Amino acid sequence: MRSFPEIADDVATAKRISDADALTLLRHPNLHELGRLANLVRERINGNRASYVVNRYLNYSNVCILSCQFCAFARRKRDPDAFEFAIDDMVDAARQSLADGITEIHIVGGLHPTLPFSFYTDMLASLKALDPSLILKAFTAIEIRHLAERIHKQPIAETLAALRAAGLDALTGGGAEIFDPTVRNRICRGKETAEEWIEVHRTWHQMGGRSTATMLYGHLETLEHRIDHMRRLRQLQDETGGFTGFVPYAFEPENNQLAHIRRIGALEELRMLAVARIYLDNIDHLTAYWISTGLPIAQIALSYGVDDLHGTIIEEKIFHMAGASTPAAMTRATLIKAIREAGREPVQRDTFYRTLRPESVTAS
């Protein structure tokens, strides 16, 4: 096992670290030393820039045929708080947000048993018709598999191609949870395997598409499981280069079957983000998901490897149904102020992390 200074020397000269090194870093007692090391990588790749996207979420339905143990969002069709939005209502919501300057709509839902494939293509096409430059980032890998296998009954590539023809621009990174099969079976029994999640993203990347990657941690997994998860992402990224960013988030233990687990604390989140920045040397961007961490920790994370604070979001449901006490939306002005307070340069980005505008003086 190598020592912290040996690993730090490699990181300083942009050498890749091993899984064993990552474990050493996750166990390193001095969080500030770890943060400084992650900051080196962060500044080498992204300089002083810290980005955010002006986006809104749309959850078309929370009806789902699965019952992942960690999930507080899904409902059966007969449940009183099950919902399904009409496309016209989603278009109205998107139109209002466009007037507020959104550049992206982030769309996910449950695995709905009966909505036809045309619902999904019509939804994408109707939203795209509002503004062709509006980027539609939609669907987790399990939704794509559900659509391909049960609804559209076509291979993954054909299903993705049909969704892209309707307006799909990017895939979300959701549903990765934790890849280890034993833990996966205890937190989301019945969900797709790691290999199946990776297959969807590989197929999309091979079609020229881009996506993000996520990790849900702080539940039943070990530190080794977290590294195993990141190793599989790093391997796929070496192969395709299709991931634009990594978004790890901590498990929220309310209103679900794993409510007995204590939520991990802020220091553990900072540690995880820092090691992710150092280990995932081939994924350019690392997000502190303020919906999960809260804005103050996301600000601190900008000195622990993070270069992105995600977005304005508007109407987040999934984390809030699981007990997150953060706001459900954030204004541009608040994000910009938070980034400046942390000593970074705020930059509005698009879905693909391209700079839309460096902030000058004003923001509303």
Ligand code: SF4
């Ligand atoms: S996490 Fe997704 S697939 Fe699992 S129950 Fe919730 S909505 Fe359904």
